[in-house]
Amino acid sequence: MNEQLKADLADLDNLLSAVQRQGTETIQSLEIRPTTAPESNTQTEALNETGIGAAAALQLFNERFEKLMVASAGPRYLGFVTGGATPAAVMGDWLTAIYDQNTQAINGNGDVSARIELETINLLLELFNLPKSFFGGFVTGATMSNFTCLAVARQWVGRQKNIDIARDGLSGPLPVLSATPHSSAIKSLAMLGLGSNNLVKVQTLPGAREAMDINDLAQKLEALKGEPGIVISSGGTVNTVDFDDNKAIAQLKTRFPFWWHIDAAFGAFAACSPTYQHLLEGWEAADSITVDNHKWLNVPYDSAVFLVKEEHRLLQVEGFQNSNAPYLGDPLANFSYMNFVPENSRRQRALPAWFTLKAYGKEGYRSIVESSIQMAKLLGEKIETSTQFQLLAPVRLNTVCFTLKNATTPEAVHQFLNRLTSGGKVFMTPTVYQGRSGMRAAFVNWQTTAADVELIWEEMNSTLNLA
Template sequence: MNKQLQDDLTKLAELLDAVKLQGLEFLAQIGDRPTSTKSLIKEEESLNEVGLGGTDTLQLFNEKFESLIVGSSGPRYWGFVTGGSTPASIAGDWLTSVYDQNTQTTKGQGDVSATIEVETIKLLLDLFNLPNDFFGGFVTGATMSNFTCLAVARQWIGKEMGKDFAKEGVSGDIKILSALPHSSAVKSLSMLGIGSNNINKLKVMEGNRESTDIEDLERQINELNGQPFILISSGGTVNTVDFDDFEAISKLKEKHNFWWHIDGAFGAFAACSPKYKHLMKGWENADSITVDCHKWLNVPYESAVFLVKDQYKLLQVETFQNSNAPYLGDPFDNFNYLNFLPENSRRLKALPTWFSLKAYGRKGYQEIVENSVEMAQLLGGYIEAHKSFELLAPVRLNNICFTLAGDENQDKVFDFLKGLNETGKVFMTPTIYKGKNGIRASFVNWRTNSKDIELVFAEMNKLMQIE
């Protein structure tokens, strides 16, 4: 055995203890960890001939890279809808690495860790009050979830046209209808060969809204004259967390032939709260749904689920089956996740989610969701009452979309944001909303409290006074 490997095996407890203590120190001080960094490093281009061993490598990492690690899982990182890992999910994630399973099957003589994944999907369906007629699995994020769902939709629309796109390749005129699809859905259309430009844009509702105009949707459906299509709808838009009218879409689906996909990457968690679950009413009638776990569920990256109606399992297998691997047997008699999603190699992504769901339960996630919304409303109230800032849209759920007051300050917005982020006290992201330069803050972290809001707003005021 290699000497460094042998030494590390002998001293494994010491190495893991050192990592544990470093991790605990990071988590204990995460509220004080800068949310941005200016650290620069010189990248090495050659590998050392003899390894350093685990302990010395940890020391090298700390000397070279540790300062680059920002507090992205902390209470004031409000960019990109980034969640923060709960304690239980960290435990699950560590064990995922320790057990190192290639999660595929639920029965057999080898790894059957997919049993955990199947159970976790059932727990998520229960959390969201969705029926058990959805089949689901874990992927790396919303992009791969959208990709998986839309791949099955692609196969469905091919069959409606008398074709097998999985075998023959994509051909013909595929209609995609959507108002404000997330960039990951658009990217998925590109990867699937459908084409990112092949979206028929729907109007949005009037009155500072981002949700689909149902009248325009119905008009465009009628213009298709019975041609099947794919509808991509929003369960929470990225700027203002606006929701499409799922009840109205459900009624249209009763009359027309289309695949209905909901991108509910973070907005789906509105279903966890009695106060906000009405926003998701009717979503159980969709054919497929995307939900991110590393956002509002607060588990480590990379974690998302796809949900596809059970009735489309054959289409899903036609899309993803490893057809040149006969030793895998019948995909329905010998269930294997690799026949139902893109990856053939998979870690046990479900375990951190299982740990967190069982540790905190329905009540825990209700409180996380409602606290996030409360924090968004608190910051929104401060912004609305201050003469230097302007809300670009109402605070509908957990996102704030705002700008500097006055058209004359439009060219200063992104410089203001750059200065704010450089304080290291908070991180927000730039956006464009209805033609205006804006700033977006997303609240999903379980740690965020009112003191964080007050601290950040004080920094915002300080910057405005300097200018």
């Protein structure tokens, strides 16, 4: 064994204790850590011939990079849709690295980790009150979940026309319909060879709405004259968290042949609250659903799940099997995740989710979700009564989409956002909504309190006064 490795193994207790101390201090001071990194001109270092050892590597990391780590896991990081990491989720994540299982098969390598993954999917189905008729697994994020679900959709459409697309390839465009898809769903169409240009845009409802006009969807499905297609609906749009009408789409599914995929990356968590679960009513009739865990479940990056109806298992295997590797066994006889997901070897991504779900339960997630929504509404109310800011859409759930009342040019909005975020106390991201420049504040972090909203509001107003 290399001398440095030998020394680190002997000193393991000190090394891991140092990381544990640093981890505790970091999480406990997230509130005061800046949400934006200072400018840095960090030079890239070359690889040394002789290693410096783990303790010196930690010291070097702390000198060069630690101060540049932003509080994206903290309570006032409202950009994109960024969750934090609960204490139990961090424990699970550390143990994932320590046990270092390759999560693939039942009865094989990574046996227990695949079992834990299947159990965790069940816990999530229970959290969302979804039926056990969904099969699921873990991928890196909602983008890969959309990709996985749409790959099965593609295979389903092919099979309706007696084509095995996984084996024989696509011979032409397939109809894909959606009103306000997330950019990652469009990216998935590109990655799957379905062609992002082939997306048929369904009209949205009038007013400040991003949900689809169901009559327009019905007309567009009618126009397909029985040709099978794919409908991608939104279980929470990223700008204004609008939900498509699941009950109406479920009705259309009885009249027209289409695969129904719901991108509920963060909106799925509305199901945790008796007050908001109606937004998802009817979603159990979908063929597939995307849920992101590194958003509202508050597990560390990277983690999401795909949920696909059990009845489509064979199609999923057709799309993802390792068909020309006899040493991996028969994909239908022996269950292995490697025949259901894009990756073959995978880390035990379910463990942080398992830890946090067990640690905080339904009650814990109801309180995180309802608190996030309350914080978004609080900021929304302040904006509504302000003379300086203006809501671009009502606050429906956990995201506030707004702009400056008197200066809505892209430049003015960008200047304001740059000044706001450079203060390091709050982070938001720009957007364009119905042709207007604005910004979004998305609340999903388990630690955000009303005191944070007060601080955010103060920062927003003092930033304006600086102009």
